[in-house]
Amino acid sequence: HKDYLQMWVSRARYVSTHIFDRMNDPELSSKTLRLLGEGKAISFSPPKLDDKEAESFSVIFRNFIKN
Numbered sequence: 001h002k003d004y005l006q007m008w009v010s011r012a013r014y015v016s017t018h019i020f021d022r023m024n025d026p027e028l029s030s031k032t033l034r035l036l037g038e039g040k041a042i043s044f045s046p047p048k049l050d051d052k053e054a055e056s057f058s059v060i061f062r063n064f065i066k067n
Helices: 002-018 028-036 051-061
Strands: none
Touching: 002 028
16 A cells, blocks of 8 residues: 555645645644655645535634635
């Protein structure tokens, strides 16, 4: 399962550098990257959220995401 693990960790690095950087916790990205180690970050397109998922995401994370 090495290939899957490498893909997941690379995607996690992408999330850390491109999404966590926008959160209100300035250390979140750097702490996460320390856990994930060095390596490449791979961008990916997550599946589209349905209306209920999008609403839930908005309610839960609106206070964490910077405009």
